[in-house]
Amino acid sequence: xxxxxxxxxxxxxxxxxxxxxxxxxxxxxxxxxxxxxxxxxxxxxxxxxxxxxxxxxxxxxxxxxxxxxxxxxxxxxxxxxxxxxxxxxxxxxxxxxxxxxxxxxxxxxxxxxxxxxxxxxxxxxxxxxxxxxxxxxxxxxxxxxxxxxxxxxxxxxxxxxxxxxxxxxxxxxxxxxxxxxxxxxxxxxxxxxxxxxxxxxxxxxxxxxxxxxxxxxxxxxxxxxxxxxxxxxxxxxxxxxxxxxxxxxxxxxxxxxxxxxxxxxxxxxxxxxxxxxxxxxxxxxxxxxxxxxxxxxxxxxxxxxxxxxxxxxxxxxxxxxxxxxxxxxxxxxxxxxxxxxxxxxxxxxxxxxxxxxxxxxxxxxxxxxxxxxxxxxxxxxxxxxxxxxxxxxxxxxxxxx
Numbered sequence: 100x101x102x103x104x105x106x107x108x109x110x111x112x113x114x115x116x117x118x119x120x121x122x123x124x125x126x127x128x129x130x131x132x133x134x135x136x137x138x139x140x141x142x143x144x145x146x147x148x149x150x151x152x153x154x155x156x157x158x159x160x161x162x163x164x165x166x167x168x169x170x171x172x173x174x175x176x177x178x179x180x181x182x183x184x185x186x187x188x189x190x191x192x193x194x195x196x197x198x199x200x201x202x203x204x205x206x207x208x209x210x211x212x213x214x215x216x217x218x219x220x221x222x223x224x225x226x227x228x229x230x231x232x233x234x235x236x237x238x239x240x241x242x243x244x245x246x247x248x249x250x251x252x253x254x255x256x257x258x259x260x261x262x263x264x265x266x267x268x269x270x271x272x273x274x275x276x277x278x279x280x281x282x283x284x285x286x287x288x289x290x291x292x293x294x295x296x297x298x299x300x301x302x303x304x305x306x307x308x309x310x311x312x313x314x315x316x317x318x319x320x321x322x323x324x325x326x327x328x329x330x331x332x333x334x335x336x337x338x339x340x341x342x343x344x345x346x347x348x349x350x351x352x353x354x355x356x357x358x359x360x361x362x363x364x365x366x367x368x369x370x371x372x373x374x375x376x377x378x379x380x381x382x383x384x385x386x387x388x389x390x391x392x393x394x395x396x397x398x399x400x401x402x403x404x405x406x407x408x409x410x411x412x413x414x415x416x417x418x419x420x421x422x423x424x425x426x427x428x429x430x431x432x433x434x435x436x437x438x439x440x441x442x443x444x445x446x447x448x449x450x451x452x453x454x455x456x457x458x459x460x461x462x463x464x465x466x467x468x469x470x471x472x473x474x475x476x477x478x479x480x481x482x483x484x485x486x487x488x489x490x491x492x493x494x495x496x497x498x499x500x
Contacts, residue, residue: 117478120434121471128320134364138357156356163363170370172303173329179346183326184294187313188212191290194336201256206233207454213259227454230406231269242283255284262296266451267402268411277308299408321365325358380470381409390483416464431485435468
């Protein structure tokens, strides 16, 4: 049987796209590709084996784990390799509740990988402010009320608050959150989904505030299907996946050696270039938003610039529908999104914008353009020109109708 080849796009055709959807997935870094290549063919042994070939693979994982621990600011034994952010989030929340019983708590603007876990467990969802970050005062009230209960099953066992919102880019006040959780629910596990933070914030400053931290490799130039969870030594939560006992019984399953090597390489490259990239991308993001807003009326910048990370330009366009905007941008070879890629296709405003209280007239025209390590000034110029033309076309068509 002949092997089917995917010839849908040539390299030149892909190069014609302006890719502004880095928050959904980033292009793999060359360092990551080079790091994983030897382990996709030549070094293929199972690292759990006892023979010399297996030991070579296991040594590579150990060295990668050392690198990851340094970037995360944690102990080597606290690094757990997973399949991604969704697994990490699920493992932290389900694992904490199953081990300790009790209630799970999160914010109303969490990624669905957290929010759906809490809802599944019939936990408590705390409101957010107009920038999309958790209402710390409301969180404190929820924790205090639960702490007064004489029933251990009604006390809080896990609190999950994302470091950076995946749709609008707002930065959570994790230091305040940690202070409130430690004071009012001292037995609770504090987890953060830091998937969108890795490119823009020093994870060492985040990890020291929490018990469990989850990231996903394909958000910082690594491969899809790989993630990292930091889980404090001595913290007892039930594993989500059981079997062969890998990762100190915290996450069973044969190690993806190539993926681990690529993930560590991408994380090192991201960490070493972060300060310069934040400065560079901030200028590009501001130029993008300023360029659009100077040409189009009735557009709002969803979150103030000093409240969000550099890589996300989120705007809401009055009297336009996101679906139409995205379709015409796609025709112009501009890749963007309306919300999380995990919720694409929805015809209702995102749960994040609803929780923030954004007027539906604007939220139905939500647009997220997310920048990253491959974004250039030329990309920004093309995106401004295309988006301005798209909105003007849609508004003309609406007037004619």
